[in-house]
Amino acid sequence: MWGRLGWQAIPWEQPLPLAASAVVALALGAVLVWVVVKGHLPYVWHEWLSSVDHKRIGVMYIVLALLMLLRGFSDAVLMRAQQAVALNAPGFLPPEHFNQVFSAHGTMMIFFVAMPFMIGLMNYVVPLQLGVRDVAFPTLNSVGFWLTATGALLVNISLVVGEFARTGWLPYPPLSELTYSPGVGVDYYLWALQISGVGTLLSGINLVTTVLKVRAPGMQYLRMPMFCWTTLASNLLIVAAFPILTATLAMLLLDRYLGFHFFTNEAGGNMMMFMNLIWAWGHPEVYILILPAFGVFSEVISTFSHKPLFGYRSMVLATMAICILSFMVWLHHFFTMGAGADVNAIFGIATMVIAVPTGVKIFNWLFTMYGGRIVFATPILWSLAFMTTFVVGGMTGVLLAVPPADFVLHNSLFLVAHFHNMVIPGVLFGAFAGYTYWFPKAFGFRLHEGLGKAAFWCWVIGFYLAFMPLYGLGLMGMTRRMQHYDDPTWRPWLLVAAGGVALIAVGIALQVAQLVVSIRHRQALHDETGDPWNGRSLEWSTPSPPPLFNFAVLPDVEGEDAYWHIKQRAREQNQPRKEVDYRDIHMPRNSATGFICAFFATVMGFALIWHIWWLVAAAFVGAFATFVVFAWRDVHEHLIPAARVADIDREHRDRVASGGNPRSVALRPSA
Amino acid sequence: MTERRPAAAARPHMLLPAVTLLAGCQAAVLDPQGPVARAERTILLDSLAIMLAVVVPTIIATLAFAWWYRASNPKATRRPDWSFSGRIELVVWSIPLMVITLLGGVTWIASHQLDPRTPLASDTPPLDLQVVSLDWKWLFIYPGQQVAAVNRLVVPAGVPLRLTLTSASVMNTFFVPQLGSMIYTMNGMATTLHLMADHPGTFAGRSAHFSGDGFSDMHFQVHALPPAEFAEWAASTRSGSGTPLDDAAYLALSKPGVVDRPLDYARVASGLFDRILNQHLPPGPGPMPGPARHSSGRTGH
Numbered sequence: 027m028w029g030r031l032g033w034q035a036i037p038w039e040q041p042l043p044l045a046a047s048a049v050v051a052l053a054l055g056a057v058l059v060w061v062v063v064k065g066h067l068p069y070v071w072h073e074w075l076s077s078v079d080h081k082r083i084g085v086m087y088i089v090l091a092l093l094m095l096l097r098g099f100s101d102a103v104l105m106r107a108q109q110a111v112a113l114n115a116p117g118f119l120p121p122e123h124f125n126q127v128f129s130a131h132g133t134m135m136i137f138f139v140a141m142p143f144m145i146g147l148m149n150y151v152v153p154l155q156l157g158v159r160d161v162a163f164p165t166l167n168s169v170g171f172w173l174t175a176t177g178a179l180l181v182n183i184s185l186v187v188g189e190f191a192r193t194g195w196l197p198y199p200p201l202s203e204l205t206y207s208p209g210v211g212v213d214y215y216l217w218a219l220q221i222s223g224v225g226t227l228l229s230g231i232n233l234v235t236t237v238l239k240v241r242a243p244g245m246q247y248l249r250m251p252m253f254c255w256t257t258l259a260s261n262l263l264i265v266a267a268f269p270i271l272t273a274t275l276a277m278l279l280l281d282r283y284l285g286f287h288f289f290t291n292e293a294g295g296n297m298m299m300f301m302n303l304i305w306a307w308g309h310p311e312v313y314i315l316i317l318p319a320f321g322v323f324s325e326v327i328s329t330f331s332h333k334p335l336f337g338y339r340s341m342v343l344a345t346m347a348i349c350i351l352s353f354m355v356w357l358h359h360f361f362t363m364g365a366g367a368d369v370n371a372i373f374g375i376a377t378m379v380i381a382v383p384t385g386v387k388i389f390n391w392l393f394t395m396y397g398g399r400i401v402f403a404t405p406i407l408w409s410l411a412f413m414t415t416f417v418v419g420g421m422t423g424v425l426l427a428v429p430p431a432d433f434v435l436h437n438s439l440f441l442v443a444h445f446h447n448m449v450i451p452g453v454l455f456g457a458f459a460g461y462t463y464w465f466p467k468a469f470g471f472r473l474h475e476g477l478g479k480a481a482f483w484c485w486v487i488g489f490y491l492a493f494m495p496l497y498g499l500g501l502m503g504m505t506r507r508m509q510h511y512d513d514p515t516w517r518p519w520l521l522v523a524a525g526g527v528a529l530i531a532v533g534i535a536l537q538v539a540q541l542v543v544s545i546r547h548r549q550a551l552h553d554e555t556g557d558p559w560n561g562r563s564l565e566w567s568t569p570s571p572p573p574l575f576n577f578a579v580l581p582d583v584e585g586e587d588a589y590w591h592i593k594q595r596a597r598e599q600n601q602p603r604k605e606v607d608y609r610d611i612h613m614p615r616n617s618a619t620g621f622i623c624a625f626f627a628t629v630m631g632f633a634l635i636w637h638i639w640w641l642v643a644a645a646f647v648g649a650f651a652t653f654v655v656f657a658w659r660d661v662h663e664h665l666i667p668a669a670r671v672a673d674i675d676r677e678h679r680d681r682v683a684s685g686g687n688p689r690s691v692a693l694r695p696s697a
Numbered sequence: 698m699t700e701r702r703p704a705a706a707a708r709p710h711m712l713l714p715a716v717t718l719l720a721g722c723q724a725a726v727l728d729p730q731g732p733v734a735r736a737e738r739t740i741l742l743d744s745l746a747i748m749l750a751v752v753v754p755t756i757i758a759t760l761a762f763a764w765w766y767r768a769s770n771p772k773a774t775r776r777p778d779w780s781f782s783g784r785i786e787l788v789v790w791s792i793p794l795m796v797i798t799l800l801g802g803v804t805w806i807a808s809h810q811l812d813p814r815t816p817l818a819s820d821t822p823p824l825d826l827q828v829v830s831l832d833w834k835w836l837f838i839y840p841g842q843q844v845a846a847v848n849r850l851v852v853p854a855g856v857p858l859r860l861t862l863t864s865a866s867v868m869n870t871f872f873v874p875q876l877g878s879m880i881y882t883m884n885g886m887a888t889t890l891h892l893m894a895d896h897p898g899t900f901a902g903r904s905a906h907f908s909g910d911g912f913s914d915m916h917f918q919v920h921a922l923p924p925a926e927f928a929e930w931a932a933s934t935r936s937g938s939g940t941p942l943d944d945a946a947y948l949a950l951s952k953p954g955v956v957d958r959p960l961d962y963a964r965v966a967s968g969l970f971d972r973i974l975n976q977h978l979p980p981g982p983g984p985m986p987g988p989a990r991h992s993s994g995r996t997g998h
Contacts, residue, residue: 121910121911121912121913122910125907125909125910192909192910193907194907198867198868198906200866200867200868200884200980201867201868201907201908201909205980205982205983206832206866206867206909206981206983206984208983208984291866291884291885291976291980292976292980297868297883297884298883298886331766332777333776333777333778333779333780334778334780335780336779336780336781336785337780337781337782337785337786337789338780338781340786340789340790360881362870362878362879362880362881363880363881363883363888364813364814364880364881364888364889366812366814367808367809367812367815368808368809370808370812371804371805371808371809374801374804374808375797375801375804375805378797378800378801378804379797379801381793381796381797382790382793382794382797384793385751385789385792385793385796386789386790386793388755388759389755389785389789389792390789392755392758392759392762393782393785393789394780395759395762395763395766396762396766396776396779397766397773397774397775397776397777397779398766398775398776398777399766399768399773399775399777400763400766400767400768401768402767410759410760410763413756413759414756414759414760417752417755417756418752418756420752421745421748421749421752424744424748424800425741425744425745425748427804428740428741428744428800428803428804428807428808429804429807429808429811430736430737430740430741430807430808430810430811430878431737431740431741431744433737433811433813433877433878433879433880434726434734434737434738434741434874434877434878434879435726435741436870436879436905437870437879437905437906437907438905498724500726501724501725501726501727502724502725502726502874503724503725503726503872503874503875503901503903505872505903505904505905506907507907507912508912508913509912509913510913511913512916513901
C-alpha cells in the first residue's frame with residue numbers, strides 16, 4: 027500500500043533534524059492558524075497564492091529564496107562546526123549525516139536560493155523596466171513558481187522522512203546508482219530537481235518571450251536597461267541548458283527505477299557521459315545565476331553614481347558573448363579525468379576567453395563611477411564589495427582553467443574557495459543589492475540603512491574570514507567533503523573559517539532585524555514619490571508599490587535611461603504634464619492552476635520517491651485534470667475601468683506633487 | 698612524445714604573494730618533492746603573477762574611483778552625462794584580451810608538457826605500478842615485484858613511476874600533493890599517470906574525489922626510499938608471511954569498509970589488475986545491509 031514508506035523512514039535516532047523540523051513545522055502551523063483565525067485567508071488566497079501578477083510572483087520567489095537561505099546556511103554552519111572539531115576525531119556528525127549536509131547545502135543554495143532569488147528579481151523588475159503591464163504568460167509564470175516551491179518542499183521533507191542524497195550536489199554515478207546508493211536520498215534529489223527544473227524552464231520561456239515580444243512603445247532593444255539584457259541572456263541560457271539537466275537526470279532515473287545502464291559500471295554504462303552532460307548544463311547554470319546579478323550591479327552603479335552606464339553597447343556585447351561562450355567550456359570541470367593535452371588545453375583557453383567580456387564589464391563599471399556623484403547607499407556598497415572581491419575569484423578561476431595548475435588544485439578546498447568567491451560576491455551580493463534597491467518599489471518603504479550597512483560589513487568581513495583560509499587549505503592539500511582529517515596543520519585555518527561563518531551568521535541576523543525594524547518604522551521610511559533613489563529606468567516612474575496594472579498609460583520611450591529623460595524634459599519644460607487619456611485596462615484573471623498543479627506534483631514526487639504507484643497515478647490524474655480545467659476556461663481577463671485607472675493615477679500624481687520634488691537638486695548638472 | 702622540461706627553479710619574487718598568504722603553514726602544493734609537482738607550482742605561480750598585474754590595479758582603481766567621486770568631495774570633477782569613449786573601450790577590451798593571449802600560450806605549452814600520460818625524462822627505466830581504488834581503501838600492485846600493498850605506497854626515490862589506475866567501484870581521485878598531478882580512477886577504464894619523487898621521504902596521499910561514507914579514510918602514505926632499500930622492501934615483502942592476494946582475497950578486500958592500518962601482500966595473482974579492469978572480477982558490491990563500516994581486521998603480517 028505505501029511502497030517503501032514505513033515508520034523506519036523517520037530518523038528517530040537523530041535529534042537534530044527532528045527538532046529543527048519540529049520547530050519549522052510549529053512556526054508554519056502558527057502562521058497558518060494566525061492567517062485563518064484573523065480572517066486573512068481570502069486575502070492570502072486571492073492576492074498571493076492564486077495571483078498571476080508578476081510582482082506578487084516575484085516577491086514569492088524571493089521569500090522562498092530567503093527562507094531556503096536560512097536552511098542552506100544552517101547546513102554551512104554544521105559543516106564548518108564539524109570540520110572545526112574533527113581532527114583525528116569523529117566529530118558530532120557521522121559520515122552518513124555529514125554527506126547529506128554538504129549535498130543538501132549545495133543543492134539548496136544553487137537551486138532554491140540563488141535561482142529563485144534571481145528569477146524573483148527578474149520577474150518583479152523586468153516588466154516594469156520594459157514599461158509593460160505583465161509578463162507574456164502570467165499563468166505559466168505562476169505554475170513555474172509553484173513547481174519550484176514543490177522542489178524546495180521535497181528537499182526539506184527528506185529531512186524527516188527518509189534521507190537526502192549523500193553524493194554531493196551533483197550526483198556523480200556510479201556512486202549515485204542503485205548499487206552504491208540504495209536509499210531514497212538520490213531519488214529525493216532527482217525528483218525535486220526534475221519538478222523544479224520544469225518550473226525553471228517555464229519561467230525561462232516566459233521571460234525570454236517577455237523581453238522579445240512585450241515591450242513598451244519605443245522600447246527598442248538598444249534602449250532596454252542593462253538588467254533586461256542580462257535577463258534575456260540568462261533566460262536564453264535557461265531555455266538552452268535546462269533541458270540538458272532534465273534529460274541527464276531522466277537517464278539516471280531510468281537507471282535507478284527501470285534497470286537501464288546509461289551510467290552504471292556494468293553493461294556498457296559510462297559515468298563519463300554523465301559528467302559531460304551534467305556540466306553541459308552546469309557551466310551555463312553559473313552564468314544563468316551571475317548574468318542577472320551583473321544586470322543588478324549595472325543598474326545600481328549607474329543609479330548611485332548619477333550617471334548613465336558607461337559603454338552600454340559594449341556591455342550588451344559582453345553579455346551576449348558570455349551567453350554564447352558559457353556553452354563551450356564545460357570540460358574544465360574534469361581536466362583530471364585523463365583527456366588528452368589538446369582537449370584540456372583547448373577547453374582551458376576557451377574558459378579564459380570568458381574572462382575577456384567579464385573583465386570588460388568590470389572596467390565599464392569602473393568608468394561608470396568615473397566623474398560620478400556617488401552616494402554610498404547599501405546597494406552600491408554591495409556592488410563595490412562585489413567588484414573588488416569578484417576579481418579575486420575570477421583570477422583563481424582562470425588559475426583553475428590552466429590544466430596543469432588544476433591537476434594539483436582540483437576538488438581541493440581551493441576549488442571550494444574559488445566558487446564561493448564567485449557565487450557569494452557575484453550572485454548573493456547582487457541579490458542583496460537588488461533586494462535593497464527594489465524593496466521600496468515593491469513595498470512602498472525603504473529598508474533601514476544603518477542595519478543594512480552593519481549586515482553588509484558582517485557579510486563582507488565574514489566572507490573573507492570564511493573563504494580565504496580555504497584557498498590556503500587547498501594549497502596545503504586538503505580536499506573537499508572531508509568528514510574528518512588527520513593533518514593538525516589544517517586545524518587553525520578551519521577554525522578561522524568557522525569564525526567567518528559565525529560573523530556571516532551575525533550578518534544574517536542583522537538582515538532579519540533590518541526587515542523587522544523597517545516594517546515597524548515603515549511610516550518614517552515611506553517612499554512618497556515612487557522614485558526613492560532618483561532612478562533612471564521606468565520602474566521608478568510608477569508609484570511604490572505599483573498598481574496592479576503597473577502603468578496607467580504605457581510610457582513612450584525615446585532613448586536609453588527612459589525615465590531619466592522624462593524627468594529631465596519635465597524639468598526643462600517646467601510645466602505640468604498634460605491631462606492623459608485614460609482607457610480601460612484588461613488584466614489577466616487570477617488562476618489557482620499553479621498552486622493546485624504544484625500540490626499534485628508534490629504528492630506525485632513523494633509517491634515516486636517511495637514507490638507508491640497508485641498515488642503516483644492519482645496525483646498525475648489530478649495534475650492533468652487541473653490543466654484541463656484551466657484549458658477550458660473561457661474568460662481570461664478582467665477589466666479595470668478607465669475611471670478607476672484615472673483615480674489611482676491622479677492620486678499618485680497628487681502625492682508626488684505635494685511631496686515636492688527634492689530630487690530636482692540632484693538633477694542639476696554640476697559645474 | 699614531448700620532452701619534459703627540466704625542473705624550473707622557483708623564482709622568489711613570484712612566490713611572494715603565496716608566501717604572504719600562507720605564512721606559517723605547510724603548503725604541500727607549494728612544497729613540491731618531484732619534477733611534476735615542481736613544474737606545476739611554477740605554472741601556478743607564473744599564471745598568478747600575470748593576473749595579479751591586472752587584478753591588483755583594478756581593485757585599487759575601484760576603491761580609488763569610488764572614494765574620489767563620493768558625493769561629498771568638492772574637488773571631484775563631475776561628468777554626469779559622460780558614458781562613452783571609443784579609446785577607453787578599445788583599451789578595456791585589449792587589456793584582458795592580451796592577458797588571456799599570454800596566459801593561453803602558457804596554457805597550451807604547459808598542458809602538453811605536463812600531460813599525465815607523457816613519460817618523464819629520465820635515464821632510469823620507469824617502475825610500473827597498478828593502482829586500484831576500492832570502497833574505501835587504495836590497493837597498490839607492483840607487477841614487476843609481484844607484491845601488493847593497501848594504503849601504503851612504497852616507491853624508489855629518483856625513479857620515474859608509471860601508474861596505471863582503475864577503480865573497483867565508484868570514482869575516486871589518486872592524489873599525492875607533493876608529487877603533483879592527480880587523476881580520476883574509474884571502473885572498467887584505465888588512466889595513466891607519471892610521477893617521480895626526487896629524494897627519499899614520506900608524503901601524504903589521499904582520494905580527492907568524494908566516494909561515499911568511508912571517503913575521509915581513503916588516505917595513504919607514500920614512502921620514497923633509496924632504490925636499494927626499495928628493492929630490499931620488495932624482496933622481504935615477497936618472502937614475508939603476508940597472505941597472497943588471489944581472486945578470493947581480492948573479493949573479500951573489495952567489500953565496503955575502511956582499513957585501520959596498511960597491509961602488505963606477499964604475492965599477487967598474475968593478471969589481477971587486468972581482471973579488475975576488464976570486469977572479469979565484478980565491480981564492488983556496494984553497501985551491505987546493516988551498519989558494517991569497518992572491515993574485519995585483516996593484516997598481511
